[in-house]
Amino acid sequence: MNMIDVKVAAIKQVTPLIKHFTFVKEDGSELPSFSGGSHIVVALDADGRTYRNPYSLMGSPTETDAYHISVRRQENSRGGSAFMHENVSVGMTLKITHPVNLFTLAKMAHKHILIAGGIGITPFMSQIEDLKRLGVEYELHYAFRSYAQAAFVDELKKSCGSSLYCYGDSDGERLDMQGLLSWQPLGTHVYVCGPSPMVVSVIETARNLGWPEHSIHNEQFLSPPVGEPFKVQLAKSEIEVEVPAEMSMLEAIEAAGVKAEYLCRGGVCGRCELGVLEHDGGLEHHDHFLTESEKASCRKIMPCVSRSKGKRLLLDL
Numbered sequence: 466m467n468m469i470d471v472k473v474a475a476i477k478q479v480t481p482l483i484k485h486f487t488f489v490k491e492d493g494s495e496l497p498s499f500s501g502g503s504h505i506v507v508a509l510d511a512d513g514r515t516y517r518n519p520y521s522l523m524g525s526p527t528e529t530d531a532y533h534i535s536v537r538r539q540e541n542s543r544g545g546s547a548f549m550h551e552n553v554s555v556g557m558t559l560k561i562t563h564p565v566n567l568f569t570l571a572k573m574a575h576k577h578i579l580i581a582g583g584i585g586i587t588p589f590m591s592q593i594e595d596l597k598r599l600g601v602e603y604e605l606h607y608a609f610r611s612y613a614q615a616a617f618v619d620e621l622k623k624s625c626g627s628s629l630y631c632y633g634d635s636d637g638e639r640l641d642m643q644g645l646l647s648w649q650p651l652g653t654h655v656y657v658c659g660p661s662p663m664v665v666s667v668i669e670t671a672r673n674l675g676w677p678e679h680s681i682h683n684e685q686f687l688s689p690p691v692g693e694p695f696k697v698q699l700a701k702s703e704i705e706v707e708v709p710a711e712m713s714m715l716e717a718i719e720a721a722g723v724k725a726e727y728l729c730r731g732g733v734c735g736r737c738e739l740g741v742l743e744h745d746g747g748l749e750h751h752d753h754f755l756t757e758s759e760k761a762s763c764r765k766i767m768p769c770v771s772r773s774k775g776k777r778l779l780l781d782l
């Protein structure tokens with residue numbers, strides 16, 4: 466994948482756990498254009514390995530002189546978010562991928578209901594710019610633990626005005642999902658990004674209320690989970706790769722110098738799919754891409770998030 470060199474132009478501590486990073490091209494030229502909901506992958510060399518983490522682009526898609534991302538420091542970080550918080554400083558050069566949009570706004574929708582939980586607000590920050598520019602009706606529902614820990618509330622109030630609805634859990638404010646999704650005009654689409662229980666709740670509520678499947682959208686990138694170490698044999702490349710506990714299979718394959726495809730690195734897009742030729746104990750599927758029967762067949766795996774349950778895998782790569 467072609468990478469772009471960017472310089473860290475600014476870093477702002479937005480909340481105790483969230484930092485906002487601004488990237489520019491070193492020569493001051495424009496960055497590639499993108500649409501609301503796009504993400505980039507940031508590559509970081511640290512501790513003798515390369516972390517590649519996806520982050521949503523937050524700024525206005527019409528302003529490509531800089532890219533903006535926000536990174537929440539994860540409690541159980543394998544290193545990527547901790548490194549971004551502790552070691553990345555203004556003036557550093559980083560490598561990023563071109564933007565890819567796996568969370569697009571439906572062009573034919575008459576109204577958009579955007580539902581964010583915590584750091585899940587980030588993809589909506591660029592989407593609302595597109596919606597405002599197009600003059601399409603929308604509501605942004607933003608739920609968080611407390612106002613003290615919530616990022617970008619003031620900016621969103623200015624930007625969205627009466628289209629913004631906030632819910633601070635510690636203030637006893639709750640989003641009535643059933644009520645919200647019960648009375649929407651025909652042609653409304655709903656989008657959700659946030660913690661898994663929230664995403665599941667929105668999808669199930671909308672389905673139970675009879676919303677058409679094509680009008681329910683979610684972004685649910687996963688961080689690769691930590692697991693037991695195992696070995697991967699790559700049949701075509703004819704090499705064996707060790708996958709340590711704290712590394713994803715995709716990262717281990719890349720570290721061995723083998724080219725592997727990816728887009729989201731979060732178990733959503735399907736781009737990294739590999740054929741499984743042999744396994745000795747089953748597969749630990751974590752992705753949202755394969756169907757249940759494909760998972761049960763153990764013939765395919767998404768190496769960005771999934772692992773082996775046994776000690777050894779033979780892959781068609």
Ligand code: FES
Nearest residue numbers: 730734735737769
């Ligand atoms: S890179 Fe998207 S599912 Fe693995």
